[in-house]
Amino acid sequence: MADKNNFKTLISTLTIVLLAFSYAAKSESQHSQLIHRFQQYLQINTAQPTPNYMPAVDFILLQAKSIGLDVQVLEYVKSKPVILLTWQGKAKSLPSILLNSHTDVVPAEKEKWVHEPFSAHKDSNGDIYARGSQDMKCVGLQYLEALRNLKDKGFVPLRTIHVSFVPDEEILGRDGAQMFVGSKDFDSLNVGVVLDEGLASPDENYRVFYGERSAPWWLVVKAVGAPGHGSKLYDNSAMENLLKSVEIIMRFRAAQFDLVKAGLACEEEVISVNPVFLKAGTPTPTGFVMNLQPSEAEAGFDIRLSLGANAESLEKRIAEEWAPASRNMTFQFKEKEPIKNKLGVPLVTVANHSNPWWTLLEAAILKVGGKLHKPEIFPAATDARFVRRRGIAAFGFSPMANTPILLHDHNEFLNEAEYLKGVGVYEAIIESYASYMEAVEDRDTLSEL
Template sequence: MASHIVETLLVLSVIIFLQLQTTKGEEEGDTPIGRFQQYLRFKTAHPNPNYTAPVSFLVHQAQSIGLTTRTLEYVKGKPVLVVTWLGSKPQLPSILLNSHLDSVPAEADKWIHPPFSAHRTLDGGGLIYARGAQDDKCIGVQYLESIRNLKSTGFLPIRTLHISYVPDEEIGGFDGMAKFAASSDFRDLNVGFALDEGQANPGDEFRVFFADRTPWELVITARGVPGHGAKLYDNGAMENLMKSVELISRFRETQFDFVKAGKAANSEVISVNPVYLKAGTPSNTGFVMNMQPSEAEAGYDLRLPPMDDPHLIKKRIAEEWAPSIRNMTYTIKEKGKLRDHLGRPIMTATNGSNPWWSVFKQAVEATGGKLAKPEILASTTDARYIRTLGIPLLGFSPMINTPILLHDHNEFLKDTVFLKGIQVYESVISALSSFEGVSAQMI
């Protein structure tokens, strides 16, 4: 009797083991969710992102559904992967879908599940926890999954479709999209319209972005006569710097007032935020308290909307915030442009003047979705390098009823939201690649 029970238990154990292995196999690569989890598990976080493994994975996935691939490298160890679905009329300008391979770091001890485990909570609503789940490995997989589904129905695009996977977006994209967009390889793609990443929305409308703000790094340095802490100096380094800090704070308040009054979105004003102050004479116990320093420095992060005039803000910096008559100097590192190659603000029209807009909008609505009012992205993406070329581009990640968790602890995406996004991209890709209304780049 005992041996029979043991034998039964062994059989049950084997059955359970096989079931677990089957479930694991489906999760690991046999379903859209499983492929998403696999991609999330590649540790592409800075400062040492692993690009080789995810690129190999994406190449395999693309080739498995009959797409061609090409890996380019403008900086050693930083690949740009281009996946192509050839259209029936390749002479027409192509469609480009972009996403980035890298992600920001994750503090594992602050997460409820390991940030690169892609843990899926089956008892908690199907939440997939991983760094990059929202920003933006979701769309990188959704592009391929939507094409997989379209190909299974026999759909053939008229326009050629390209998918680009680029490195280093999270640190500025200078060795990734910036070099790719400036290359002959990119020109040869003949891109007429592009999509790049957007953001989640806690509400029930899909957010769409027509421009990014441009980041500037401003460093202001004040100099003055050093001396005893008890003496009153005119135009001392700290005194001059604090005058600038006060003036900048007032400007920040005026910009913020527009936001608080509902007259402008956060992304439609110039944000000026202090990020560091550096001054004082160091000592073994901290700073020499009875000595006024001869130099003081402050660093600011500026974000400028495309409609603002960069010359006016530079004039304000030179004449008000860091005037030379107060023994002040400054440096500005412009991490992007505000005007395209024809001198126009870098943004994409979201009205009747842009025929791509109505095609995109109708494709989203065909899935039962609704677009929110088009926005300027408060931060910065690789989209700016493409828009600078005069190519219309919209930022779009189909995530609704989802908290905004990019760069946050416990970043997650609900499995049903991910799957709905595939359906949305099927509609968008089929509509855009079938549109014949534009025969040349809209520049």
């Protein structure tokens, strides 16, 4: 009898071991498929200024079809498609959830990368090198993989879930998110909360953003003066006047940066000013004319204002100190967006427990073992600003912990383990958001349930 019992125990143990191996093999296969799909998306070259959007559209639609999502392709501007995917919820009258990402990426200087920037090469550490691996093709695919997992386990959303893939975010989103958010198509979605991109975190804590500094103030200062021989010494040449202005501007930049270095302010709490181009001289096929002082010289600057900055004061400084007419200087803004709404209120989303969307987001991340920094202001601009201008809650979040911040940098990469972990994080957030039922008294809503 003992031998019989021992035999049954052995069989039971072997069965459990075999099931465990089978599950592990299946899980490993699924993970390989997820990573393969991520690499496929990264290999599509959608770099500005000539992004190839249609292969990306085809790829995303293929994924949507395999998951079972409703599909729309909207084109407010020719050849700049907005992809809208939908999973209808039971209570269609409740505000919906929108998961947004952009399909374009910035250019890459491939000769300065260790791996070709659109190869999606995975090294022995599991690091996947590609332009867009952090900014932000990872997020778009993680949304879809999270929805695939929720579908597979039989989840039925209460709220409708939308996923948008928009073009041209890297060139300010004028023909992408701005057109979409201002459309009747967007109005019909009845959006209650939006998730958009965030940043990687070098430590174990995820970062969530509830607002951002101003979208770019792209300033160009121009100096003019009489041309002269390269050997001649004279006052008020174009180059002399421009360099005086650059020196003054860089002193302002240094003063702002010193506050960050000293720990007296975070990056998002200061005004950043960074030179992005210098333009002067008379070009030749092999360089520049070296014995001619030019009659014009220009410099360009990317400026981002903190939420508390005084925009009028900065404009006065530009006119009187940075580009004064007395030094034959002029200036213009190539781009200039407000950081506040028409009532002068900063464009932010409440990120405390008075906002149920924040509470749900925080709880979902903690539930799956994630850790959080305190909510932050994003240092640059994202498409989330367009929905915040409409008074809609929006959080910037990219689940990348223990990852160097490499957006727009050479050798941008994301580790496969962090990518897979992020899918699970989004799965928890989406499930929580889509199940949220605030106090509802409307009879039509109740009848839907």
